């Protein structure tokens with residue numbers, strides 16, 4: 129291996145260590161988010177509230193799109209990601225109600 133390749137391997141290792149830490153943050157963050165949405169699901173089931181709230185979702189999407197812009201994250205990706213999570217939450221809410 130050349131010095132250049134060794135340096136590249138070190139840089140790659142450092143990036144991967146950061147990526148692993150950030151992935152852990154994502155998983156813990158999602159875990160916390162789902163704890164709250166599970167509580168919301170129980171509340172909605174107890175009070176016969178609909179599983180989804182499109183008005184709230186529109187507000188969340190607008191906010192996240194704006195944040196994504198500021199964070200140099202593709203807003204379309206942020207939107208898809210939030211929608212993906214919300215669909216899962218709605219599915220959980222529906223299970224609470226059945």
Ligand SMILES: O=C(O)C(=O)C[C@]1(C(=O)O)C=C[C@@H](O)C=C1
Nearest residue numbers: 165168180181182184185214217
């Ligand atoms: O805020 C709510 O009413 C929720 O049920 C939570 C949540 C979300 O995951 O953020 C999920 C479904 C709704 O359509 C809107 C938002």
